[in-house]
Amino acid sequence: MKTRLIAVLRALAFVLLALVLCGVIFEFAGRAASTAGNPYSAILMFQSIAEGAILNRGAWQDSLRWALPLFITASGVAISFRCGYFNVGAQGQFYVGAIAATFVVDGMRGAPAALVIPLTFVAGILGGAVWALWPGVLRVKSGTDEVITTLMGNFIAGLLLVYVTAGILKDPSGTGQVMASRPVAAAYRISTSSGLSPTIIVIAVIVGVAMWLLVNRTAFGVLSSLAGRNPIMVVWQGARLSRLGLAGFVLSGGLAGLAGTVEVLGPNGRLVSGFLPTHGFTAILIALVASLSIAGTAIVSLFFGGLAAAGLYLPVLVGLPAAAIDIINAAIALFITARTWPGLERLFKHRAAAAGGG
């Protein structure tokens, strides 16, 4: 318990350090920009982040709108990392899930919602799972490095998204400036464009509870954590490492696909080419900041959801580009990676040995 608390405090300290560093940078950049008639300051920036994330009216809802899909994807990432597999393809799995969901919801226009919505979810989850399955199979069958394959998968999925939104799923009445699918019919939407609804909250809660139980209250949880920390030992115990690993891949992909489905049926309301391009990477960051714990992932998701919500305020209030939030994210990523490096090193140390052992 005490060691856990220390781990959490350390993570917080690193996040704080990253924020301070960003503050210093923006302060100087803001002074330089003042000659160009566009001054901004770090204090003002943090103030407006706080306003955009919590203080303003509706800011809480806005933060949750971003936090919940991030949490769904991030809990999947945490599971695959716990199994010892570095699935960095959450972004691609998120996209493929969204594409599959859109195919179903678009193709079944007119059918009753009670039929379409569940099928759309199934399609989205399966889409994401399939996009994680092939790197998983390559990994456990022939030892192909999943960092490479899942990263490549992100690009392929991104291009696939461009392809379908410009082709099969293209909205014929669209302006042509934005490539997107037809809007999802109101009957099938699970939230308005504001992006928060009881349905989405319930989905996130179900995912959270289920994943927490899986990690903390099943044989899978213990065995996958052992396998993630020392696959050789688990092989000598007679475990089929490939099954544990594939389960981790499929779960993380399925959850990313679920998040993609939520975005399409919820806040987005349609499939837009190149939408939320950093969703999967932020999710990885969240899982790492949370030290791969599910409860921690929930809390950290709120923080990053708040940052994402605030990102939309920055240009309006401070005159700072929204990309400032990306810079903050990147700084946090840098510090967190430095903090978790021993853990990652352990992961990589056993990779070669595990490749032949499955």
Added chain:
Amino acid sequence: MNGESALACRDVTVHYGDVAALVGVSVAFRPGMIHAVVGQNGAGKTTFARVAAGLVKPVAGTLSIGGCEVPTGNVNLARAAGVELVHQSFALPPSFTVAEAMEFGATGGGAIYSRRRLEARWGRHLASLGVKVRLRDRIRDLAVELQQGVEIARALVTEAKVLILDEPTAVLSPAGIDTLFARLRGLKAAGVTIVLILHKIREVLAIADTVTVLRGGRLVEGPIATADTNASQLAHSIVGSEEEKKLTGADEAALVGASEAVASAAAPSARAASAILELRDVNTRPDPEGPTLGDVSLTVGRGEIVGIAGVEGNGQRTLVRTLSDLTELQSGRIVIAGIDVTHTPLRDRRAAGLRVIPFERNSEGLSLSSALWENWSARKLLFDRLLAPISPSRLRKECAEALDAWDVRYATTTQPAGSLSGGNAQKLILSREVDPAANLIIAAQPTRGLDVGATAFVWRSLREARARGCGILFISSDLDELFDISDRLVVMLSGRIVGEFRPPYRLGDVGAAMTGALA
């Protein structure tokens, strides 16, 4: 006294973290003699050798070589003063040829090498030391004895005055030990002072002029002339009177390698005991971790401990991997408890009662960064469905009960396994692998690196398992240990079984089988 000693240290104290490895050790070795330093595992022998060679800096104490004081913790100065250390695990690059390995680290060869020049330079040196080896052979292809020969020759390149060898006999067959001893006597005649780290009394008495005993990091006695002592006296010094009370005579003799032939403490097993393990004509496909098995046929009966002897790397690892379904079979059959498990995965073999104590407890036996209870419950959980619900608090409680029953020293079941000492880590593995449902236990080097108390504990628990009717396959490179515990002994050489012995065992016969001298 300092003036005439080749190597002396005074009040040397070394700490590794919180652990005191050496405490106030003062000892002086006279030149031109062979000195033995003995003690159990963890007594501080290797640390002592490293201090003498300048590899470890003590927190207190001085070191003098040839009468001159040398700053501690400086390899280059120690080397310049004439001290060379041959490590326990060899340090030559395996992909180098013999000539290249000799040149590696030597001085005075010029900047540009040619193969011919290298071979001319080192051929003479090796020949003068009586090491018969082809200079173009790669280090990894050499037999262990030859590798050691090259290692010693390399240590003598600088004309060392003091040569320290850390457990040089641990990897050798009895015949190899004879060769080594002949070589050492030659060096002694040439005026080199030799310090041998050993843990077998028999070897000490055979080669050394003086003996120094360490226990728990402290100097017990020495250097005393070997002529003035005897095996039982030394055994007493090494083990200590407290531990001694808990040991039977045969076990103590085996622990310290005190006697030439050991009558097994085993009760004579019933010959007609039914087989729990049968290997028939097993051949394996090439495996990266060791030689393939060739026509291995082996039977282990219920209530029988079968020892596997052999120089390390002669297929013992492949045998254990084969039984654990980690190496592919080419032909042959494996039967456990009457069930053909040739094509059965390890999980199902374990369900049939197979238990494995693997060679490497820190990588194959435990996940060091995982909690004790997770490590302990792995075996149980694997028999379950993956999604089977568990109660961590109940598992932790069961784990605590098991660990208490096995006398493991731990603070909480949630501490990482890496925080346990070697002996306690091995007990954790035992508590997992030696359960009432076990009927065949593969124990691979289960006592390696353990101190006397932990070693005796491992033996006792395996004997208790035998009494319950378990069949046990005991793999070790320590013949004394095997003689003490085995009801039957099988010798492996190059992946084949080349001999089978029953007690009373004779060192000469088993040793001959290990080196293939037994036709």
